[in-house]
Amino acid sequence: MDDPSSRRNRIRDEVNRLEAGGFIGGPGRTSVTSDLSIDESLVLHAIGWEAVELVCGVSTYSIQGTLWNWGSGEIVSASMAHARALGDAVQKLRSECLGVLGHGVVGVHLEVSVERYLVNAVLVGTAVAPIAGGSPPAVPFVSDLSGRDFALLHQAGWDPVGLAHGASFVYAPRRRAMDTVRQSTQNVELTNYTEALYSAREGAMERMQRRASELGAGGVVGVTVSEGPMEFARHAVRFAAWGTAVRRSGRPAVLPPVELVIDLDDEQRAFDPASLRGSGL
Amino acid sequence: MTAGDLPPEAAGRLSSPVFSSGLSVNDFAACLQLGLRPVALVQGYCVMRWSSYGANPPVGYRPVSGYNAYGNPGVGGYRYGGVGPFTGAGYQYGPRANALSTYRCPHYYTSGEHRTWGENYEQSWLTSTWEQGYETARARMVEEAAEAGAHGVVGVVDTSSLLIDRSIREFHMYGTAVVVEGGQRPERVWSSYLAGGRLSKLVESGFMPTEVVAAMASVRTWPVCVTEMLMRGSYVPGGYMGGDPVEITQVADAQMQARRLARDHVKGRLGGHNLHGADLRVAVHEIGEGQTEVDCVLRGTVVRRYRAAEPLPPPRLTVRANG
Numbered sequence: 276m277d278d279p280s281s282r283r284n285r286i287r288d289e290v291n292r293l294e295a296g297g298f299i300g301g302p303g304r305t306s307v308t309s310d311l312s313i314d315e316s317l318v319l320h321a322i323g324w325e326a327v328e329l330v331c332g333v334s335t336y337s338i339q340g341t342l343w344n345w346g347s348g349e350i351v352s353a354s355m356a357h358a359r360a361l362g363d364a365v366q367k368l369r370s371e372c373l374g375v376l377g378h379g380v381v382g383v384h385l386e387v388s389v390e391r392y393l394v395n396a397v398l399v400g401t402a403v404a405p406i407a408g409g410s411p412p413a414v415p416f417v418s419d420l421s422g423r424d425f426a427l428l429h430q431a432g433w434d435p436v437g438l439a440h441g442a443s444f445v446y447a448p449r450r451r452a453m454d455t456v457r458q459s460t461q462n463v464e465l466t467n468y469t470e471a472l473y474s475a476r477e478g479a480m481e482r483m484q485r486r487a488s489e490l491g492a493g494g495v496v497g498v499t500v501s502e503g504p505m506e507f508a509r510h511a512v513r514f515a516a517w518g519t520a521v522r523r524s525g526r527p528a529v530l531p532p533v534e535l536v537i538d539l540d541d542e543q544r545a546f547d548p549a550s551l552r553g554s555g556l
Numbered sequence: 557m558t559a560g561d562l563p564p565e566a567a568g569r570l571s572s573p574v575f576s577s578g579l580s581v582n583d584f585a586a587c588l589q590l591g592l593r594p595v596a597l598v599q600g601y602c603v604m605r606w607s608s609y610g611a612n613p614p615v616g617y618r619p620v621s622g623y624n625a626y627g628n629p630g631v632g633g634y635r636y637g638g639v640g641p642f643t644g645a646g647y648q649y650g651p652r653a654n655a656l657s658t659y660r661c662p663h664y665y666t667s668g669e670h671r672t673w674g675e676n677y678e679q680s681w682l683t684s685t686w687e688q689g690y691e692t693a694r695a696r697m698v699e700e701a702a703e704a705g706a707h708g709v710v711g712v713v714d715t716s717s718l719l720i721d722r723s724i725r726e727f728h729m730y731g732t733a734v735v736v737e738g739g740q741r742p743e744r745v746w747s748s749y750l751a752g753g754r755l756s757k758l759v760e761s762g763f764m765p766t767e768v769v770a771a772m773a774s775v776r777t778w779p780v781c782v783t784e785m786l787m788r789g790s791y792v793p794g795g796y797m798g799g800d801p802v803e804i805t806q807v808a809d810a811q812m813q814a815r816r817l818a819r820d821h822v823k824g825r826l827g828g829h830n831l832h833g834a835d836l837r838v839a840v841h842e843i844g845e846g847q848t849e850v851d852c853v854l855r856g857t858v859v860r861r862y863r864a865a866e867p868l869p870p871p872r873l874t875v876r877a878n879g
Contacts, residue, residue: 306826308819308856310834313750313757320761321868329819329834329854333811335804337786356801363803367812392789393804397811399836406865536874 315422332368343508377402379416432528441482442515475514492520583752599730600696606725674780686772689727706733711751771821
C-alpha cells in the first residue's frame, strides 16, 4: 500500500493531467455501464473479468381462471405463470447480455410480485466478460451472486450456469362445517394449512432442483425462499425458491490458506447520504 | 441563473475561510487522506412544472364526434389528431409518431367499447422536463463550486419530488466542493456521487470521476383489448382461457422499454467514458386496467480511465476475529 503523501501526489498529478486532456478513452470508444461497486469491479478484475453493460429482463404473465379462495390441491395456473414469467425474464436478460457480447450476468437483482391476476418478474444485473475477450457462450450464465461471490466461486473451481427457480401455489382447503364448529373453542393445529405449505414447499424445491439439473449444474448456492399466505387470498399459500445453479469448472481449485485477521476499527457511525433520497424517484 | 448572479450572501459564504461540508466524518477523513480539502457545501435547486397532460387519453387525441374513447366509431370520444404513420382520411386513429410498439386486436368482432389497437409510447415531454430540471440543478451546484474555487464536488446527493398539487416537481442537488491540494486552476469542475473511501478506491484503480449523470424515461401504455382483459382477469374471447398462462406482452414490453430508454439516454451522454455505480429506480403507476405508466430513473457517476488497469493480486481469504 502506498503511503498517504504519494496518494495525495497521485490525485494531484491526475487532476493536473486531466486538465491537459490526458486520459484514456473518450469519443469513439464503447461506454461501459455497470451497477457494480468499486470493490466488486476490482475483485472481478483480479480474476480477469470486467463489466460490460447494465442489462434487464422483465416479463408479466397473466393468471387465468383462478378463484384463489376456493379449491384444493395446487393452483396450477399460478405456478405455471410464475415459472413462465421468471423463465421469460431470464431469456430476455440473456439476449440483452448476448447483444453486448457478455459471457454472463452477475449481481442479478430479482423482484417477483404476484397479484391476483398476474405475476411480474424483474431482473436487473451487470453483464460481464473476460478481459481477454473470446466469443461469448451460446447460453450466457445468469447469477444472483455478487461480483465478490462470483470471484470466490471462480477461484474455488466452480462456475455459475444459470438461475434455478421453482414456485408452487397451493390451496389451503376450507375445513368442513362440522370441524369448524368443533374447533371454534379449541386451539388446535389447522392441518389444512400445514399440509398446503408442505405441499407447496416440496413442489417448489423439486422444481428448482429439476431446473438445476436441466442446466447441467451440480448444485444450487445462495437459495432464497419466500413463503406464506397470499396477501389477497387467505386460503392460498405460496412457496418460491431461487438460487444460482453452479457446476465444477474443471479448473483446479485455488484455495489459499485462511488467515486470521483482527480489525482494530471501532464500529463506525456511518451516514449514508443516499438515505435522504427516500423511496421516490 | 448565470455565473455571478448568486445572492450576495452566497458570495460571502463561499469565500469564507471557514468551510462547510456534507461529508460524514469517515468520508471527511478519507478525502483529507486523498488530498481533497472541503471548501463549501454547495447546492443547486430548480423547480419545474410537471404534467402528464391528463391521465386519459394520450396526447394527440382530441374529442371528435363520431369516435368513442376506444378509438372506434361511436358516440362522442376521441380520435387521433397527430402526425402518426396511420393518419389519413377515414382512418383517423393509429400509432403516434413516437410509438415504441403497437398492438392489434386479434378478434373478429368489435363492440363499441372494444379497444381494437394499443400502443406503448415514451412520454418524451416528461423525459425532457426531467433532464432540464436535473441539468439546471447540477449546473447551479457546479457554479457555486466554481465560485468557491473548487476543483470538484464529491458526495453528491440529488432528490426529486413532486410538490403541492403534483403538477410541480423540484430538483435539489447538493454536495461538498473540494479543492485538490496543489492542483492547477480547473477549467471545468468535476462531480461525483462517491466520496471518501469509495472515491479513493476509484482513483486508486485508475479512474477519475467526470460528472454525475442521470436520465429519466417514462413509458405509457394505451392498452389493446387483450391487455385490458388480462389485467382485469376477465374472459378473453378467442381462447386465452383454459389453463395456459399468457404473457401480458404489452405491459412487459413497457417495463423493458422504460429501462432501456433510461439506459440509452444515459449512454448518449457518456461520450465514450464509463458509467460507474449505476442506480436504476423504477416506479409503476397503474392508471387504469392495463393503462400503466412506467417511470424509470438511472443515475451514476461518469468516470474516465487515466491509467491502464492494473489487476489486483487474487483475493486472499481471511477470517475476522471480531466476535
